[in-house]
Amino acid sequence: MAEFTAVGDAIHNDFFVVTGSSFADDLQLLFETAVGTVTVAPNVVRPQLAFVAQLPASVPTGRHWLRLRHGGTTTERIPVEVTAGPPYTVCVLYSGRPKPSPYTIVFVANPAIESQAGDTFNADPVLTNRAGYHSAVAYCLQNILRETEDLLRAGGTDAQMRFVSVFDATLAAQQENALAHEVSPNIMETPFNRLGVLASFLTRFHEVADVVFVLHGSTTHTRASAWFTRDDNSRPTVPFTYDGVARQHGRFSSIPGSCAIPVTEDTTAMTALHEFGHAASDFNNGRVVDLYVNGTAGGFMANKKFRAQATDPVPANFATYNGTNYNSDPNRDALGYPATWTSYHPQPIDATRPNLMDNFFLSFDTPLRCRLDQLTYAWMRDRLLAKLGR
Amino acid sequence: MPTTRGLVQSIKLDPGFRTGPNQPDFCYVFIGPSPTNTTVFGISFGSPTDPTDGRSLYFASVVEALSGALFARREVEVNDDTTIGLIDGLRVLPG
16 A cells, blocks of 8 residues: 555646655655656655655656655555646645644745835736746745754644645736735835735635745845734634733734745745744734844844843843743854844854844855744744644 | 767656755666666756756756657667766657
C-alpha cells in the first residue's frame, strides 16, 4: 500500500504536491512508465508534504506510476495522469487539519497595483509571469518552513496549517483587485486604507486567510512590507498577561495579516518569515515591529521598548509574559545599539546573529540562520497555537 | 567537444533550492545502452530568479527533448563540455 497521496492533478508548469508522513529530506518523485523514469526532486520537503513549484514538461503527458524514494526506501506506486494544462486558478497546496476553520496562509498573485496617490490602478506584471510567481511561492514556503527559525514548524504545527495559492490572470486592473499599493520611494504595501479588500478578494475564491502573502511583479517598488492582523476579539480568545496587563490572543481575525513581497525577492534573505512575523502579530494586542530602526510603530509592541534617554542602561529585564521573565538584549545581538537609540530589544535566541526582526542582512555568515528573540518566539508560538486550536 | 550517442535511460530534475539559495535548477541525464550501463550528463538551467531568461528556456527545451527521446525510445547524440560533462548540444536521431 502506498504511503502517500498526490494532491490535485498533475499539470505541466502547475504546482504539484504529494502528502504523507515521515518524508525524509532526500525525497524524490519517480514518474515511471514502461519505458523510462523521470525523477523530480521537490523544491520543499516537510515530513508531511513534498512540494514541486512547477511540474516539469519533461514529465510527458499521459499515465504514469508515481513512487517516492526517500530515506533509503522506495514506496509502492500510485497512478498519476499528467496533463498539459492549463494550470488551475486556485490550488490547495496543503489542506491542513481537517476542520471548519484551519489556520490558513494564502499566496496571491497580485492582479493590480494601486499608485501612491490611489488614483490609478495598473495591471501587475506578475500576471504574465506565472513561472516567477511559482518560484516566489517556493521561496516563501522554503523560508517560513525550512530555515533555522522553526516558528511555524516546531512540534510539527505546520502540518495543521492550510496553504493555498490564487493566480487569476483574468482579473482587471481595478480597485477591488488591487492588493498592493506603492509607497515612495520603493516600498510596496498591502493597501493600509482598505485592508478589508483582502478578505473580500479571497471570498470570491471561497478562501478565508489568517495571513496573505501578496506576491507582485513591480520592478520599481521592490521593498517588502507587512501589515498586522486585526484579531476578532468578539469571538473566542486565549488570555495572556504582559507586564501584568491582561490581553488576548484572538483565535479568529477580522482582517488577515498581510505582506507584499516581490517575485524577484532575494532568496538568500529571510524576508518572507520576517514579514510573516509582522503580519501574524496583532494591531491591538501586540505588534511585532522592526528592530533595525529606533522609531515606534505606535500601539502596544511586543518586541520593542524605549529608555527615557539614550544614555540610560538597557534594563536587565525586558518584560514578563504569562508570569515568565524575559531578559533584555544588552548588546543588540552582535550589532550594538547606536549611541542615539533609546529603543531596546528582548534577548535573542541566537546571540551571535541578528534578530530575525532586525537587520538580518548583517549576519556574519548567512541571514538564513537568523532567529527571533526568546520573548517574541514564545509569544508568537502561543498566538499561533491559539489560532490552530480554534 | 566530445559527442556521446545512446538511449536516454532516465532523467533527474533537481531544483536549485536543494543546493542553496539562488542556485540554478539542474538536470542529470543518464545515457547509455542499458539502465545499468550509462554515462551521466548535466544541464544547468541558468538563473532561477528570472524565468524569462533565454538560457533557462533553452535548457528547459533541451530537457524536454531528452524526455521525449526517453519515452519514445529514440537515440540521441549529445555534445558536452569536456571538463564537467555539461550538455551544450543535442540531436535526437530519427527513429
